[in-house]
Amino acid sequence: MSVMQEALLNKYLESLESKAKTIKALWERYLEGDKGVLDDIRLHAHSLKGSGGTFGFPDVSKAGGELEKANDTEFRDKLVALLNVLGRESARKSKQAPVLVPVPVSSSVQPNTKALIIERNPENARIISKCVGQLDGITACEIVGTGAQAREACRLSCFSLIVLDIVLPDQDGREILRELKNIPDRNTPVLVISGVPSDQIYLECMKLGADQYLSKPFDTDRLLFEAGQIMREFAMKTTAPMVASQEKQETHRRVQLRGEKILVAEDDEMQALFIQEKLQEEGAEVIVVSNGLQALEALEKGHHSVVILDGLMPEMNGFEALTSIRATPRLKGIPVIMVTAMGSEEDIIRGYECGANDYILKPFSEEQLIGRIKSLLVMAA
DSSP states (O other): OOHHHHHHHHHHHHHHHHHHHHHHHHHHHHHTTOTTHHHHHHHHHHHHHHHTGGGTOHHHHHHHHHHHTOOTTTHHHHHHHHHHHHHHHHTSOGGGSOOOOOOOOOSOSOOOSEEEEEOSSHHHHHHHHHHHTTSTTOOEEEEEOSHHHHHHHHHHOOOSEEEEESBOSSSBHHHHHHHHTTSTTOOOOEEEEEOSOOHHHHHHHHHHTOSEEEESSOOHHHHHHHHHHHHHHHTTSTTHHHHHHHHHHHHHHHOOOTTOEEEEEOSOHHHHHHHHHHHHHTTOEEEEESSHHHHHHHHHHSOOSEEEEOSSOSSSOHHHHHHHHHTSGGGTTSOEEEEESOOSHHHHHHHHHHTOSEEEESSOOHHHHHHHHHHHHHHHO
């Protein structure tokens, strides 16, 4: 860990203690009769959901997310749970802090005839499983609903086919696809299914090595045909997805952010600082603002290569700012990435419909963010 990374991590740990004090103070006001502060507490929980995993503290993200969506009956218990997590993590030293790394998939397991269905919606998963189960060579389907469960399933078993949803509750499906296609000696055909209307997602999935891509709502006959087709063709092109992924990685290494001017609109101080320092390490010039109005003002003052917008911000949120950007002729072509903890399928679709070129869910890794920026710069060149 570099000196800069250690300093940033220590600052984040200090911020957890400050957040805990703020949440405690708001809860005391609630107990005194100020019912309106619950929304403020949820906003702080939302911020922690987004930042925890980014800095290597998934328990903070989990507890923050549970408090944000807690109903009145369970709110107190979820608040206490979050405060306990914040107290435990803020007491850590930076050298003891966890590192956010992908869980490797074991290459020692033996292949079988199962299909893996990675789908957040249980009804969709049931339909896909019933359909895929009709394929020759598939004897069973295993269903998981999160990226973490998908990694664990792939660590324990090999699969003849993987059907992957892009919108998962804990991670962007493209990151799961990237990991699957970069594991030596473990190259399984992957059919991606997405309800997000974005040509950018389609192109990136195919570059990452997806063997086929279907849009939701999907026709079961089409799904059955495409799944069978990629299984039949897979033996003829087993190295192609890996080569495509390696070529894409090589392209990313050649693309430089040095000299690029990047605008970041983020109201969470630690998230903004994390993004700023990581992009500056790549040589980019970074301008940070804290809401959508300030982002529009900055865009009026000069040229920017890429814009990064948080979803939930004061005065003007990221969706509103993005709509204004796309309504301005001079800015229509500027690449915009939404980086937000608003991870429902409706939120993601809304982001793309407003004009986002990409949508990254918090928590995220620096490699994920930098890789997406470079991909957009390559496409814009």
